[in-house]
Amino acid sequence: MMDKTRQVGEESKAGARGSTPGGSGDGPLIVSSSPHLLTADNIPKIMHSVVAALLPACAVSIYFFGIRALLLIAVSVAACIATERAIQRFLGKPSTIADGSAIITGILLALTLPPSFPLLGAVLGSVFAIAIGKHIFGGLGYNIFNPALLGRAFLQAAYPVLITTWVEPFTRGFDVDAIAAATPLALMKFEGQMTPHLDLLFGNISGSLGETSAVAIIIGGLYLRYKGYINWKLPLGYLGSMAFFGGIFWLMNPSRYPDPLFHVLAGGAMLGAWFMVTDMVTSPTTPKGQWIFAIAAGAIAVIIRLFGGLPEGVMYSILLLNSVVPLINRWTRPKVFGEVSS
Amino acid sequence: MTSQRTLFQEFKKGIWAENPVIKMLLGMCPALAVTNSAVNGLAMGLASTFVVICSSAIVSIIRRFVPGGVRIPTYIIIIAGFVTLADLFLRAYFPVISKALGPYVPLIVVNCMIMGRAEFFASKHPVVPSILDALGTGTGFVWVLVVLGSIREILGSGSIFGVTLLSERIYTPWVVMILPAGAFLSLGLLIALINYLTQRRQGAH
Numbered sequence: 001m002m003d004k005t006r007q008v009g010e011e012s013k014a015g016a017r018g019s020t021p022g023g024s025g026d027g028p029l030i031v032s033s034s035p036h037l038l039t040a041d042n043i044p045k046i047m048h049s050v051v052a053a054l055l056p057a058c059a060v061s062i063y064f065f066g067i068r069a070l071l072l073i074a075v076s077v078a079a080c081i082a083t084e085r086a087i088q089r090f091l092g093k094p095s096t097i098a099d100g101s102a103i104i105t106g107i108l109l110a111l112t113l114p115p116s117f118p119l120l121g122a123v124l125g126s127v128f129a130i131a132i133g134k135h136i137f138g139g140l141g142y143n144i145f146n147p148a149l150l151g152r153a154f155l156q157a158a159y160p161v162l163i164t165t166w167v168e169p170f171t172r173g174f175d176v177d178a179i180a181a182a183t184p185l186a187l188m189k190f191e192g193q194m195t196p197h198l199d200l201l202f203g204n205i206s207g208s209l210g211e212t213s214a215v216a217i218i219i220g221g222l223y224l225r226y227k228g229y230i231n232w233k234l235p236l237g238y239l240g241s242m243a244f245f246g247g248i249f250w251l252m253n254p255s256r257y258p259d260p261l262f263h264v265l266a267g268g269a270m271l272g273a274w275f276m277v278t279d280m281v282t283s284p285t286t287p288k289g290q291w292i293f294a295i296a297a298g299a300i301a302v303i304i305r306l307f308g309g310l311p312e313g314v315m316y317s318i319l320l321l322n323s324v325v326p327l328i329n330r331w332t333r334p335k336v337f338g339e340v341s342s
Numbered sequence: 343m344t345s346q347r348t349l350f351q352e353f354k355k356g357i358w359a360e361n362p363v364i365k366m367l368l369g370m371c372p373a374l375a376v377t378n379s380a381v382n383g384l385a386m387g388l389a390s391t392f393v394v395i396c397s398s399a400i401v402s403i404i405r406r407f408v409p410g411g412v413r414i415p416t417y418i419i420i421i422a423g424f425v426t427l428a429d430l431f432l433r434a435y436f437p438v439i440s441k442a443l444g445p446y447v448p449l450i451v452v453n454c455m456i457m458g459r460a461e462f463f464a465s466k467h468p469v470v471p472s473i474l475d476a477l478g479t480g481t482g483f484v485w486v487l488v489v490l491g492s493i494r495e496i497l498g499s500g501s502i503f504g505v506t507l508l509s510e511r512i513y514t515p516w517v518v519m520i521l522p523a524g525a526f527l528s529l530g531l532l533i534a535l536i537n538y539l540t541q542r543r544q545g546a547h
Contacts (some may be wrong), residue, residue, distance in 0.1 A: 118514070132527075136534070159517035 014256040018169075046229050046280075047100030054107050054275065060210035060216040064169040067117035070207050075119045077106030079126035087135045099142050105129050108148035111210025111271060112315070113155070116167050121159055121254035125151040145322045146282045149315050156315070181205045184266045185311040190259050200265035208274070210271040214264075221274030230278040233290040239264050240275040241298025249306060257306060269301070269316040278316075282322045290331040297321040345371025356478030362455040363486040363529075364536050367519045369455035374525040375485060376446050382501050383491025389432065389447060393424045394456045398476035405465045417460040418451065425450045427505045455483060461530065463480040488534075493528050494519045 061069040080102040088095050102115075109125055129151025138142045156163050162288045166183050184205050186196035197207050203213025210217065224230045246263035263269065278282060279295060297317045302315025362368045372390065377383040397420050406415050432440040440447065450456065459479055464472040487536045492502055498519030500508035508515075518524045 058488035121514075124516075156519065157521065157523055159514060160517055162514065 013247055027152070041229075043101070044097045044161035047104055049106065049224065049227050050104050050275070051100055053223045054104070054221045056211050056216040057111060057213070057271070058107065060203050060213040061111065061115075064212055065167070065209060068115050069110075071119060072113055072115070072117060072122055072209065073105045073107055073110040075123045076110035076113075076126050077103050079123040080130050081110070083127045083130040084135075087131060091135075091325055093139070096140060097150055099140070102130060105134070105147045105151070108146075108210075108271075110273060112148065112152045112208050112268065113168050114163060116206055117155075117162060117166055121155060121162060124158070125155040127153045141281055143281055144325070146276050146279045149319050149322075152315055169204055169212065170204050179317055183211070183311065184186075184262075185305065188262070189305070189311045194258065194262065195266070197261055197265060200262070207266065208306045211266075211268050213302060217270040217274055221270075224274070226277075229280075230274070231290070233272040233287065234278045234283055234294045237273070237291050237294025238277045238298045238301075239269065241295040242269055242302050245299045245302040245308075249302075263302060263305070267312045272301075272314040272318055276318050282325060284325050284328045284332065286329060286332040286334055288334075289328040291333065292328055293321050295323065349471060349474055352449055353409075353474040353478040356475065356480070356482040357485070358482070359481075361482040361486065362458075362479055363483060364533050365366060365456075366458070368458055369453045369483060371449065372446050372453060372528075373483075373490060374522065374529060376443050376496055377525060377528075378498065378520040379485055379492040380488055380491040381439065382442050383430070383487035383489075384447065385436065386443060386450075387480070387484030387487040389428045389451060390450050390456065390483055392428055392448055393421060393453075393475070394459055394480050394483075395473055395476040396424045396427075396470045397421045398459050399469055401464040402462045402467060402469045402472035408465075413465065414457075414461075417457060417465075421460070422451045456481060481507040490525070490528055490532065493532070494524055498524055 058073055059067075061073075081097055084097055084102040085095060088097075091117045106126055109129055110122060113125070114120060131152035132154070133145055133147030134140060145165070164186075166186075183191070183199060187195060195205055201214050201319040203216065205212055221230070221235060225232070242263045243260035244260065247260040248324040249257040250259045258266075277297060284290050297320070300320055301313040301317035304310060304316060310316075355397055357364065358365075360366060363370065363373045369390070371513060372386050376386045397417070400420050401417055402543075404416075425448060426449065432443070432447060459472075459476050463475045469476070496507060497516050498521075500510065500513050500515045516524070519528070
């Protein structure tokens with residue numbers, strides 16, 4: 001809370017002075033409402049914990065997809081940082097590279113890409129994510145959409161073929177064009193074929209870098225929960241909603257629709273639930289709003305998966321709900337203590 | 343009556359300061375819908391320019407005889423007449439472009455830019471300023487559509503005016519740019535860029 005106020009103060013100061021970032025000695029005025037609680041957390045600390053929480057997922061993706069995965073992650077992170085630096089220098093704003101948010105965007109974007117995706121395409125997605133997804137809206141804290149997902153959505157629209165070309169795990173080296181494979185969700189949707197749950201859990205499947213191992217992502221998510229940077233409502237609401245709505249269809253016709261556990265473990269559900277639904281900037285702030293956000297997004301993801309044109313719906317479900325977050329926040333504003341309803 | 347200098351200003355204002363698309367946000371439908379290539383943008387721009395010049399001239403000529411209550415239907419009939427001319431001309435001489443533009447040529451009738459010029463300018467001014475005003479507005483419309491079409495064609499197809507700039511081997515076209523989403527993205531960014539440049543220039547003075 002306090003950090004946000006400070007950031008706002010800094011930005012308006014920089015705006016008022018034109019292009020003199022951080023030139024004066026007097027610190028920004030911090031105004032926040034009581035009660036005041038001092039906390040050791042700040043943006044860099046939270047962001048670097050998120051980076052640490054993403055490391056297991058990165059490690060697993062490198063284990064399954066080799067050097068290609070490492071390169072994709074490295075290139076995306078580098079491109080995100082470079083874009084952020086370039087934009088802030090161009091606008092004359094203070095640099096916020098050290099807060100680590102660009103690193104997270106880079107890693108998350110890379111984790112949503114297929115291993116065979118061209119590196120230049122990853123650069124394009126990173127530039128779009130940071131420039132259009134974040135800085136057009138005014139920078140970190142002002143963005144409406146999750147930047148990494150917006151970058152991914154742009155890549156999906158720009159390169160519809162490349163982004164749905166998957167490879168088998170343990171395809172090493174650079175020459176990966178020859179071996180194509182379908183993801184568990186595509187197998188389910190287009191061929192009615194199920195993938196064993198254990199493979200989904202540990203990641204021996206084809207898919208995007210971060211779609212393979214559910215366990216690695218859960219470890220990272222639990223670490224963030226332990227640190228207190230995410231709450232239970234958003235990830236559990238999202239996964240629970242997917243399991244619930246997926247389960248209804250499964251009970252209606254088990255031979256046609258996948259079971260709830262499959263919904264939760266397959267595709268980007270885990271990555272989305274723990275790292276994208278929980279994005280502090282683009283999710284609601286009120287407890288009731290967080291439930292609405294998570295449950296609605298989960299329902300939309302299931303609907304897209306089962307009845308939409310695409311095999312996976314996690315990305316669009318979260319982006320769609322991102323767009324109504326201000327509305328949800330207004331709608332579920334808690335009552336002031338002692339307020340009398342008129 | 344009106345001096346030479348103001349006549350030139352009537353022409354000039356539509357190109358930048360009162361540009362229909364980037365400043366007044368009029369005529370967005372054709373600007374978004376048909377600019378998937380530079381040629382289509384140019385054709386749509388020229389057709390609309392023809393219609394706006396002719397209709398502004400006629401509206402200006404008859405401005406003293408049209409009762410206020412029926413002026414809008416009158417303008418629409420005049421505009422529709424010229425749109426039909428433009429549509430038939432395109433079909434006869436440029437069938438390929440006419441097919442690519444599809445229903446958007448007849449839809450020039452409801453282009454707010456043309457209606458706006460008739461309502462706000464031609465109905466209150468003599469013929470010569472009205473024609474120059476329409477010409478300036480049309481020119482402003484054409485350049486924005488050609489720029490938009492070029493951006494989208496280069497990024498979405500790797501070519502410009504049908505000439506291949508970037509071969510498929512070195513550049514994978516961004517499919518999104520020739521889809522509607524690409525139109526909104528490029529138009530939004532173009533307006534943002536122009537607003538930024540305008541603000542910076544005003545700040546410098």
